[in-house]
């Protein structure tokens with residue numbers, strides 16, 4: 604192992620290192636064992652041993668060591684070739700280069716690998732009986748208008764068949780959560796969000812609604828349809844290489860907050876939507892799929908607040924759901940199990 608003096612010896616180290624040594628002398632270790640894929644002491648052991656001896660942050664070392672273990676096991680299990688490694692490196696390089704402020708290919712990739720949903724499950728575990736969460740997606744904005752329950756949130760010209768959505772927000776005891784705040788956003792009947800309009804003059808198909816004293820709320824809008832995630836970049840090629848498509852099942856996004864309760868980020872899906880079983884980001888969950896009714900009675904349309912002549916195709920889609928939110932205390936108890944597991948591992 605080189606001493607600090609040896610490290611500064613121009614015969615042993617080049618000038619680039621000597622310049623850096625002015626700031627910090629790195630910790631060095633003797634090389635004690637030979638690693639070999641065919642021997643008992645492998646490159647994996649060597650990396651882990653080095654990290655253990657030099658660790659400056661236990662959590663960082665723990666995470667990277669697990670990554671190394673799984674990555675090395677992956678290479679061994681697949682007998683990864685240099686050519687395949689090169690394909691992966693080129694793919695990741697492309698993902699970086701083709702990411703923009705609107706589309707982050709790495710987040711898309713995380714979504715399409717099921718990692719984003721897994722992270723949500725791990726970080727927001729739900730007690731039994733509570734509404735399951737799913738990812739927020741990229742289309743939540745900060746400018747949704749605050750409107751009273753029972754409002755119309757689609758512009759009169761927005762494409763799509765009319766829909767009436769009503770829901771209750773309750774706790775695990777079945778009590779309505781008065782004043783819960785609901786952020787709702789959805790695509791229109793063309794599968795397009797307002798932020799994707801060529802000209803966006805105002806927010807459309809999105810709103811902030813405060814629940815009534817009994818925890819209920821409702822709104823009128825157009826029925827959202829299925830749409831593709833960005834698929835003209837490397838993630839699109841990744842999906843195609845696996846025989847998968849980029850089309851998300853139709854859905855409405857919800858973000859529900861209430862003091863003392865765990866925030867719920869979720870989405871609901873109509874049972875008639877295609878792609879429920881092949882959703883590219885794995886965000887469809889059975890308990891979030893709803894059976895919609897078709898209201899074909901003009902008198903009933905009027906009672907729901909639709910104006911004369913605005914209903915198209917002779918029907919209004921009627922959608923209802925009962926959200927159940929856990930208290931922070933209830934979530935803390937479930938999280939305790941995850942935290943105990945985490946503490947055992949570090």
Ligand SMILES: [Fe+2]
Nearest residue numbers: 740742854856
């Ligand atoms: Fe969405």
